[in-house]
Amino acid sequence: MTAIYIQLVVSGLLLGGIYALVSVGLTMIFGVSRIKNFAHGDLVMVGMYLTYALTTWTQLDPYLLVPVVTVALFGFGLLLSFALIRRIQGAPQVAQIFATVGLGLVLQNAALMIFGADFRTTNSEIAGNVLRFWGISLPLSLFIAFVVSMAVIACLTVFLRTSMVGKAMRAIAQDRRAASLMSIDVKFIDMLTFGLGTACAGLAGALLVPLYPVYPTIGANLVLISFVVVILGGLGSIEGALIGGLAIGLIETLSGFFIGSEMRQMAYFLVFIAVLLFRPAGLFGQRGSETLGS
Amino acid sequence: MLKIEALDAYYGEAQALYAASLHIDEGEVVSVLGANGAGKTTLINALSGTIDRVGTVSFDGQRVDRLPPHVIAARGLVQVPEGRRLFNFMSVRENLELGAYSPHARAHVADNIDKVFSLMPRLAERSGQMAGSLSGGEQQMCAIGRAMMAMPKMIMFDEPTLGLAPIMVDMVFKLLNDIKASGLTILLVEQNVKHALAVSDRAYVIENGRVVLGGDAAELIHDPQLKVAYLGG
Numbered sequence: 001m002t003a004i005y006i007q008l009v010v011s012g013l014l015l016g017g018i019y020a021l022v023s024v025g026l027t028m029i030f031g032v033s034r035i036k037n038f039a040h041g042d043l044v045m046v047g048m049y050l051t052y053a054l055t056t057w058t059q060l061d062p063y064l065l066v067p068v069v070t071v072a073l074f075g076f077g078l079l080l081s082f083a084l085i086r087r088i089q090g091a092p093q094v095a096q097i098f099a100t101v102g103l104g105l106v107l108q109n110a111a112l113m114i115f116g117a118d119f120r121t122t123n124s125e126i127a128g129n130v131l132r133f134w135g136i137s138l139p140l141s142l143f144i145a146f147v148v149s150m151a152v153i154a155c156l157t158v159f160l161r162t163s164m165v166g167k168a169m170r171a172i173a174q175d176r177r178a179a180s181l182m183s184i185d186v187k188f189i190d191m192l193t194f195g196l197g198t199a200c201a202g203l204a205g206a207l208l209v210p211l212y213p214v215y216p217t218i219g220a221n222l223v224l225i226s227f228v229v230v231i232l233g234g235l236g237s238i239e240g241a242l243i244g245g246l247a248i249g250l251i252e253t254l255s256g257f258f259i260g261s262e263m264r265q266m267a268y269f270l271v272f273i274a275v276l277l278f279r280p281a282g283l284f285g286q287r288g289s290e291t292l293g294s
Numbered sequence: 295m296l297k298i299e300a301l302d303a304y305y306g307e308a309q310a311l312y313a314a315s316l317h318i319d320e321g322e323v324v325s326v327l328g329a330n331g332a333g334k335t336t337l338i339n340a341l342s343g344t345i346d347r348v349g350t351v352s353f354d355g356q357r358v359d360r361l362p363p364h365v366i367a368a369r370g371l372v373q374v375p376e377g378r379r380l381f382n383f384m385s386v387r388e389n390l391e392l393g394a395y396s397p398h399a400r401a402h403v404a405d406n407i408d409k410v411f412s413l414m415p416r417l418a419e420r421s422g423q424m425a426g427s428l429s430g431g432e433q434q435m436c437a438i439g440r441a442m443m444a445m446p447k448m449i450m451f452d453e454p455t456l457g458l459a460p461i462m463v464d465m466v467f468k469l470l471n472d473i474k475a476s477g478l479t480i481l482l483v484e485q486n487v488k489h490a491l492a493v494s495d496r497a498y499v500i501e502n503g504r505v506v507l508g509g510d511a512a513e514l515i516h517d518p519q520l521k522v523a524y525l526g527g
């Protein structure tokens with residue numbers, strides 16, 4: 001009987017790892033550029049469809065395409081930033097909401113036109129394997145997604161702490177104007193950040209493909225979860241996105257089992273509200289979200 | 295070094311600087327004096343390019359009035375901003391490193407950190423500490439050190455002694471004298487008129503966004519109009 005609990009906790013944490021990766025992208029973009037990207041979930045969707053399309057086309061295993069999709073989404077992020085996002089930096093909230101929600105709708109409809117509304121699944125030789133230990137069994141795909149997510153989050157943390165570009169991102173997060181006085185090209189760093197955040201979303205999408213079917217509106221669930229994670233962890237905090245992601249994955253899995261799957265979202269919203277009652281800035285947040293990477 | 299002609303500056307629609315003209319020669323220390331709200335910070339920010347401005351600004355022989363702030367700073371026109379504006383959640387060392395972000399300064403980070411630390415040993419002791427947890431005087435030292443890390447040709451100081459204890463005020467003016475002795479060009483905004491004029495070669499007075507007076511520091515100190523401008527009369 002305990003095996004079931006272990007199974008639940010482990011798979012909840014593994015799922016949470018992917019949520020953490022999606023949320024890290026969102027929180028970085030918010031931390032540096034103060035943009036709430038409501039299209040973030042749809043960018044995960046783009047990563048999923050791109051993986052699906054490339055897999056179908058090349059007949060390669062989706063895992064081999066993960067780096068390609070990540071780099072492609074980085075480029076897509078730069079493009080979006082140049083064409084749209086940089087124009088709403090510093091704009092009123094409403095403008096930002098309209099622009100990013102609008103972007104999400106465009107992406108969803110593009111996916112609908114190209115791929116239709118059907119659920120699409122991809123087969124992976126690698127993902128078919130099952131890991132067995134401590135009396136529990138887990139799909140290898142979930143495990144890979146978790147390990148890659150954690151590795152990427154660790155790399156991002158090191159990057160933010162040690163590289164000059166990472167330090168520039170943290171500086172902008174804390175004081176944009178002062179950063180520009182340090183001869184930091186803040187608009188360029190904004191673009192780079194949006195590219196990196198989008199790459200995180202795309203990478204998460206690629207890792208999700210062997211686990212879940214993809215359809216045009218899958219981003220709606222993901223963006224909701226990642227906003228919950230980011231606000232729970234503290235806006236702008238990488239550490240917060242990590243802990244928040246793991247927590248939401250765990251809560252979702254446990255409540256799905258004990259209360260029923262239709263109650264999962266309610267369970268994490270209850271926890272979410274409870275945390276915000278006691279810590280309005282989130283678990284790791286500080287007022288003004290100056291904490292990116294520290 | 296710096297020549298400003300007919301410079302206007304705006305906060306959105308509101309104009310805060312009207313046709314300012316002044317010049318600063320290489321190696322000079324020039325004070326800009328004026329009452330609260332006169333437009334001193336506005337002038338500095340217009341020169342740094344962080345607010346909208348129209349007019350002619352030549353720095354080191356080149357026009358800089360259309361350039362974005364990061365390019366102006368990289369050209370060697372650097373400010374120590376009002377209220378210090380340190381990166382509070384980063385260490386003293388990281389703040390100094392960020393001061394040297396431009397490519398030519400970045401090549402000399404290690405040397406320049408040593409120089410800053412020898413000029414301000416307090417910063418060396420605190421190098422791992424978060425900038426936000428420093429005392430006011432130490433924060434000001436950090437802000438000055440950060441500006442020096444950029445290897446500037448000219449530094450603009452915006453009220454560097456604001457809110458500091460008297461002993462720290464003396465320390466900042468000693469630093470200013472050291473920097474002056476090293477040959478750097480300085481624009482100084484200070485509430486402490488006597489102290490400011492004592493280190494300055496020349497001074498300008500701003501009143502309601504207009505430059506109304508200019509001259510040698512030694513003569514200005516006796517000018518009755520200075521007092522009037524300062525009291526906002």
Ligand SMILES: Nc1ncnc2c1ncn2[C@@H]1O[C@H](COP(=O)(O)OP(=O)(O)OP(=O)(O)O)[C@@H](O)[C@H]1O
Pocket residue numbers: 305308310328329330331332333334335336337376
């Ligand atoms: N961000 C802003 N938006 C709108 N108006 C501003 C802004 N900052 C300053 N002003 C206005 O511009 C004018 C000049 O302000 P400025 O900050 O340059 O004065 P100052 O001489 O630096 O004063 P202080 O000695 O108080 O620092 C003032 O009338 C002020 O109200």
Ligand SMILES: [Mg+2]
Pocket residue numbers: 334335336376452
């Ligand atoms: Mg001022």
